[in-house]
Amino acid sequence: MAEFKNPYATEDPFVEAHFDCLECGGKLWEYGIQRRMVCEDCRALFKTTEIFEAQAN
Numbered sequence: 565m566a567e568f569k570n571p572y573a574t575e576d577p578f579v580e581a582h583f584d585c586l587e588c589g590g591k592l593w594e595y596g597i598q599r600r601m602v603c604e605d606c607r608a609l610f611k612t613t614e615i616f617e618a619q620a621n
């Protein structure tokens with residue numbers, strides 16, 4: 565796996581989320597504070613609620 569440097573990691577703790585990117589299928593990481601998820605592959609940014617709704621469908 566390529567090293568993934570997150571530009572927000574110094575400010576907010578983020579955890580690995582068990583969801584796939586809606587754009588490329590890559591692994592998403594969740595920002596617990598901002599309720600956002602970012603893809604480690606294409607760097608797409610999603611709202612957590614957006615991911616939940618997509619996974620439910």
Ligand SMILES: [Zn+2]
Pocket residue numbers: 585586587588589590603604605606607608
């Ligand atoms: Zn992606």
